[in-house]
Amino acid sequence: MSTKRLLAEQVQKILTPRVTTDAKIDIRECELAVAQVRDNIAYTFLTAAAYQDELDLFGGFVSSPDEYTIQKGDDGNYFVQLTSTPLDLPKNMGVYAVYGKEDMSTQYLPVGINFTAMFKESEARDNEGNPAFALHADKLIFHGDVTEGTGLYVVMVKSGFDIPSRGFFPIPPSYEREVVRGALEMLAPEKQIPEDLINDGIDN
Amino acid sequence: MALSANKSLEQVVKDYMIERGFESLHGFSRYLNMAIQGLKILERDVSSQVQKCELSVSSALTADLPSNCVKTLGFAILKNNTFYPLTHSYDQAPVGTDSSGDDTVSDNEDSNAVTGIGVGFYTTTTTNLHGEFIGRIYGLSGRQNGTYSINQAQNRVEFNRNFSTKNPVYVFFIGNPEKIDGKYRVNEINVEAIKAYIHWVDMRYKRSGSMGAKEQAKMDWSNAKLKAIADHSSKRRTDWEDIIRKNFKMLKF
Numbered sequence: 001m002s003t004k005r006l007l008a009e010q011v012q013k014i015l016t017p018r019v020t021t022d023a024k025i026d027i028r029e030c031e032l033a034v035a036q037v038r039d040n041i042a043y044t045f046l047t048a049a050a051y052q053d054e055l056d057l058f059g060g061f062v063s064s065p066d067e068y069t070i071q072k073g074d075d076g077n078y079f080v081q082l083t084s085t086p087l088d089l090p091k092n093m094g095v096y097a098v099y100g101k102e103d104m105s106t107q108y109l110p111v112g113i114n115f116t117a118m119f120k121e122s123e124a125r126d127n128e129g130n131p132a133f134a135l136h137a138d139k140l141i142f143h144g145d146v147t148e149g150t151g152l153y154v155v156m157v158k159s160g161f162d163i164p165s166r167g168f169f170p171i172p173p174s175y176e177r178e179v180v181r182g183a184l185e186m187l188a189p190e191k192q193i194p195e196d197l198i199n200d201g202i203d204n
Numbered sequence: 205m206a207l208s209a210n211k212s213l214e215q216v217v218k219d220y221m222i223e224r225g226f227e228s229l230h231g232f233s234r235y236l237n238m239a240i241q242g243l244k245i246l247e248r249d250v251s252s253q254v255q256k257c258e259l260s261v262s263s264a265l266t267a268d269l270p271s272n273c274v275k276t277l278g279f280a281i282l283k284n285n286t287f288y289p290l291t292h293s294y295d296q297a298p299v300g301t302d303s304s305g306d307d308t309v310s311d312n313e314d315s316n317a318v319t320g321i322g323v324g325f326y327t328t329t330t331t332n333l334h335g336e337f338i339g340r341i342y343g344l345s346g347r348q349n350g351t352y353s354i355n356q357a358q359n360r361v362e363f364n365r366n367f368s369t370k371n372p373v374y375v376f377f378i379g380n381p382e383k384i385d386g387k388y389r390v391n392e393i394n395v396e397a398i399k400a401y402i403h404w405v406d407m408r409y410k411r412s413g414s415m416g417a418k419e420q421a422k423m424d425w426s427n428a429k430l431k432a433i434a435d436h437s438s439k440r441r442t443d444w445e446d447i448i449r450k451n452f453k454m455l456k457f
Contacts, residue, residue, distance in 0.1 A: 051412065091230045110230045124237040128214040129386045132233070
């Protein structure tokens with residue numbers, strides 16, 4: 001299983017073959033680069049997939065489901081406060097699936113942020129009785145028949161920044177090489193800058 | 205036997221998405237909206253199932269048409285378990301509105317019509333059809349049961365001023381589909397046509413789609429509709445028999 005840390009270590013070793021504790025390129029920088037390159041690949045690949053209707057290709061990029069509970073806001077709306085950021089994919093596909101914890105066949109339908117206004121007079125406004133959600137910034141706002149306290153699983157194409165260093169890193173194995181290459185391209189210019197060992201505000 | 209509606213529209217939309225290779229439900233609402241429009245067209249053009257409902261006639265001799273009524277086929281009164289048709293009058297004076305906003309019936313309407321039990325003769329006036337005088341109508345007609353005209357703007361039917369409200373009045377119409385237990389149902393024969401309709405509408409607005417693909421999608425929808433009509437036609441006779449069994453008589457279509 002690939003992790004963000006493993007890929008970052010590979011990048012660091014290529015850039016700095018003899019890694020020491022005071023290595024110029026820090027492992028955290030490598031992790032960040034790996035995460036950003038992975039997000040860029042995911043965005044490019046999945047956007048093209050979405051527009052070409054090749055929607056079975058998302059599987060390699062989704063994270064493991066996160067557990068949430070539906071809450072009721074002061075305004076009467078039902079919502080879930082997300083703890084991770086989904087990628088900004090077309091049709092909000094960054095939030096890939098939301099389903100009930102008790103009954104996995106209860107799927108919550110993804111709808112647009114303006115669903116209520118646009119479907120106000122449409123016969124499809126109640127989604128045939130199925131509950132739905134819309135992504136509003138870092139919240140999922142629910143429509144339809146939902147109950148406070150209901151447990152949910154949320155499956156997302158998460159931003160690489162939110163993926164733990166040593167946890168599962170969702171990238172198809174065939175794209176790992178692209179991630180490493182991209183991170184190297186990003187960090188290589190930094191390695192070529194002469195090291196300033198004395199902290200005196202003067203390049204030397 | 206009435207046509208059976210045996211698949212939920214929701215599942216038809218999901219079937220379409222599965223066939224397209226979707227593995228998530230993004231866009232479901234959009235496709236559902238298209239599917240409902242397709243279902244309406246098919247109910248109107250293909251299934252053409254006649255719906256009927258009893259009307260509530262006001263003291264001003266008007267009645268609101270059902271909200272899902274697309275096209276009225278006829279009106280009838282129910283007397284001794286038999287439907288007696290009413291006649292569509294093209295020259296009936298409209299129901300007006302008095303100063304208090306209540307509906308009123310004009311006094312100068314249909315004064316020459318002879319009504320009564322048995323034969324109804326329309327004696328002196330000429331009949332106006334869509335602005336064209338087509339001569340006098342003599343002989344048997346449904347005028348003895350009453351006449352009506354449709355007020356499209358108000359979505360209501362207006363009856364002649366001598367109309368008796370003692371018998372329940374029914375409207376027979378082609379209507380938009382209605383939900384059963386909160387869900388739209390689709391006749392199995394119409395399923396492929398609905399999927400073809402969704403695909404065509406989806407393709408129609410795609411900027412990236414080629415003209416050839418769009419034309420193909422349009423043709424597929426047209427063919428699917430024709431096939432559904434052909435499949436339905438074999439059942440149409442049984443529908444008529446069903447209607448006849450219910451003492452549905454002399455209704456003009």
